[in-house]
Amino acid sequence: MPKARRSPLTRERILRASVRLADKQGLDALSMRRLASTLKVEAMSLYNHVANKDDVLDGMVDLIIGEITLPTAGGDWKAAMRARATSAHAVMLAHPWAPMLVVSRISVGPNMLRYIDATLGTLREAGLSWAETDRAWNAMDSHIYGFTLQLQNFPVDPEEYASAAANYLPMLPVEKYPYMHELTTHVIDGSHDGTHDFSFGLELILDGLDRLRAR
Amino acid sequence: MPKARRSPLTRERILRASVRLADKQGLDALSMRRLASTLKVEAMSLYNHVANKDDVLDGMVDLIIGEITLPTAGGDWKAAMRARATSAHAVMLAHPWAPMLVVSRISVGPNMLRYIDATLGTLREAGLSWAETDRAWNAMDSHIYGFTLQLQNFPVDPEEYASAAANYLPMLPVEKYPYMHELTTHVIDGSHDGTHDFSFGLELILDGLDRLRAR
DNA sequence: TGCTGGAACGTACAGTGTAAGTTTTTGCGA
DNA sequence: TCGCAAAAACTTACACTGTACGTTCCAGCA
Numbered sequence: 014m015p016k017a018r019r020s021p022l023t024r025e026r027i028l029r030a031s032v033r034l035a036d037k038q039g040l041d042a043l044s045m046r047r048l049a050s051t052l053k054v055e056a057m058s059l060y061n062h063v064a065n066k067d068d069v070l071d072g073m074v075d076l077i078i079g080e081i082t083l084p085t086a087g088g089d090w091k092a093a094m095r096a097r098a099t100s101a102h103a104v105m106l107a108h109p110w111a112p113m114l115v116v117s118r119i120s121v122g123p124n125m126l127r128y129i130d131a132t133l134g135t136l137r138e139a140g141l142s143w144a145e146t147d148r149a150w151n152a153m154d155s156h157i158y159g160f161t162l163q164l165q166n167f168p169v170d171p172e173e174y175a176s177a178a179a180n181y182l183p184m185l186p187v188e189k190y191p192y193m194h195e196l197t198t199h200v201i202d203g204s205h206d207g208t209h210d211f212s213f214g215l216e217l218i219l220d221g222l223d224r225l226r227a228r
Numbered sequence: 229m230p231k232a233r234r235s236p237l238t239r240e241r242i243l244r245a246s247v248r249l250a251d252k253q254g255l256d257a258l259s260m261r262r263l264a265s266t267l268k269v270e271a272m273s274l275y276n277h278v279a280n281k282d283d284v285l286d287g288m289v290d291l292i293i294g295e296i297t298l299p300t301a302g303g304d305w306k307a308a309m310r311a312r313a314t315s316a317h318a319v320m321l322a323h324p325w326a327p328m329l330v331v332s333r334i335s336v337g338p339n340m341l342r343y344i345d346a347t348l349g350t351l352r353e354a355g356l357s358w359a360e361t362d363r364a365w366n367a368m369d370s371h372i373y374g375f376t377l378q379l380q381n382f383p384v385d386p387e388e389y390a391s392a393a394a395n396y397l398p399m400l401p402v403e404k405y406p407y408m409h410e411l412t413t414h415v416i417d418g419s420h421d422g423t424h425d426f427s428f429g430l431e432l433i434l435d436g437l438d439r440l441r442a443r
Numbered sequence: 444t445g446c447t448g449g450a451a452c453g454t455a456c457a458g459t460g461t462a463a464g465t466t467t468t469t470g471c472g473a
Numbered sequence: 474t475c476g477c478a479a480a481a482a483c484t485t486a487c488a489c490t491g492t493a494c495g496t497t498c499c500a501g502c503a
Contacts, residue, residue: 022450045491057492058451066491116377117328121396126405133407143411144420151378152429156367159374162331163366181336190341192348196358205359214367217436218429237481260460272461273482281460 022054024062028072032108035073040110043069067118074114075122080104083131090139091219095212097132098157102211105161112161140226149222156214164209171206178207237269239277243287247323250288255325258284282333289329290337295319298346305354306434310427312347313372317426320376327376355441364437371429379424386421393422 030051035043045066049056063069082100084093105111129150136146168174178200185194200207245266250258260281264271278284297315299308320326344365351361383389393415400409415422 044489046489055452057453057494060492061450113328113332116374116381119381121399126400126408130405130408133411137407143414147411147420147422148425148428151375151424152371152432155374155378155429156370157374158377159331159370159372160366162373162377163370166331166334184336185341190345192352193341193345196348196362199358205362207362209366210363213363214370214433217367217433221432221436259458261458270483272484275461276481 022052022058022062024072026052027059027062027069028076031069031073032076035110036108040113043110070114071118071120071122074111074118074120075124077104077108077111078115078120078122078128079124080107081128083128084135085131086135086138090135091223093135094132094153094219095215097135098153098215099211101157102161105157106164109165112158112165116158116162136222141222145222145225149218149225152218153215156218160209160211160214164211167209171208174207175201175203237267237273237277239287241267242274242277242284243291246284246288247291250325251323255328258325260284285329286333286335286337289326289333289335290339292319292323292326293330293335293337293343294339295322296343298343299350300346301349301353305350306438308350309347309368309434310430312350313368313430314426316372317376320372321379324380327373327380331373331377351437356437360437360440364433364440367433368430371433375424375426375429379426382424386423389422390416390418 027048031043031048034048034051038047045059046056048069049059052059059069063072081104082096084097086093105115132150132153133146136149137143141149168177178197182194182197182201185197187194196205199205242263246258246263249263249266253262260274261271263284264274267274274284278287296319297311299312301308320330347365347368348361351364352358356364383392393412397409397412397416400412402409411420414420
């Protein structure tokens with residue numbers, strides 16, 4: 014008689030479940046007990062496969078970094094950088110817990126290392142010096158993480174933003190905060206949609222790098 | 229007989245103690261009980277002056293935002309933006325817990341509002357449209373927060389970095405991560421100090437904005 | 444058939460934020 | 474100076490956290 018054998022717990026399954034849970038319920042909801050329960054297991058059983066909660070978080074980061082499309086050196090470096098930044102941004106929007114986690118720990122997972130190496134390679138082969146490559150990489154990543162983190166405090170939908178702005182307006186008296194007040198009115202009346210454009214800052218950086226390269 | 233009267237607890241004192249504790253012991257060490265004990269008081273007494281822990285965190289953010297030197301419109305906008313970005317960066321280095329908190333919550337404290345208003349005003353008076361002002365502000369802040377957050381995972385001291393790099397090198401086999409490997413060797417031998425320069429990315433953005441303005 | 448190693452389980456502990464109830468301290472009017 | 478009300482501190486309690494430690498179960502091999 015074939016007994017219902019429990020499907021084996023693995024590090025892989027645990028990490029996938031973590032990502033799913035954090036995506037759906039938020040990072041705060043990710044506790045070892047809750048994670049275990051989604052896998053129909055007790056909390057302590059997880060520790061047979063992962064070292065501790067930090068290990069889980071590290072694993073989650075490397076897992077989703079693997080979703081970013083890698084740039085390839087040799088072709089149009091600007092297009093490659095634009096593509097990788099946009100992809101990274103999109104991945105982090107799909108996993109809102111990710112940017113916070115990425116910037117608050119040193120990641121040395123295989124996906125992360127490959128991702129960094131591909132980025133450095135593209136910049137270097139585009140003609141930047143090593144120091145420029147390092148700083149260009151850092152500047153672009155600052156934009157990616159900084160922008161994505163800031164975006165998470167804003168309603169993405171322009172209409173939603175307009176109505177949210179209307180609610181905020183009373184907190185912004187003209188005499189105290191004249192510029193915020195006026196900017197907000199422009200958002201409300203639709204003459205500025207208030208959308209923060211990821212590519213705006215990105216293109217400033219890319220153009221600047223291009224001029225650096227030309228010299 | 230004059231009894232030793234306890235100095236009165238206030239929201240102000242609580243927030244200052246929070247900042248001090250977080251500066252010294254890190255944000256993780258900031259619990260309501262520990263915070264209370266530094267004030268020689270029980271945890272629940274704090275709730276007579278602050279709504280809850282989130283209120284404390286919000287207050288801490290606004291407190292340190294007040295340390296940033298405000299830009300003023302009318303003069304050299306680029307110098308003003310450079311000064312405010314550098315000041316913001318410096319403040320966040322002095323309070324390493326700050327950037328994380330700032331980007332993970334919507335701040336509407338008086339200091340924050342004044343800070344934003346001054347920034348928007350300077351950009352607007354420099355000749356940018358409202359949409360450009362909004363996006364320029366966002367791009368610069370992305371750099372400030374993103375850069376500062378990334379910096380916190382790196383040893384600040386170049387020598388420290390060089391020796392840390394030597395430790396990392398074995399994790400970066402040439403055949404798998406050729407570019408990271410070579411960059412690391414340059415850091416080790418001192419031909420590139422590995423320092424990530426805050427002004428590098430900032431100037432790229434400022435120059436880009438200047439060209440935008442000129443058009 | 445019995446043993447062994449691995450994996451899941453159960454219990455326990457120190458810590459968290461904070462609701463609710465109790466006691467102490469303080470400032471003020473009589 | 475006294476008495477009292479209100480403010481503020483304290484105490485207890487609860488549900489939750491990560492995880493150390495010890496027990497139990499079970500599949501695969503001798």
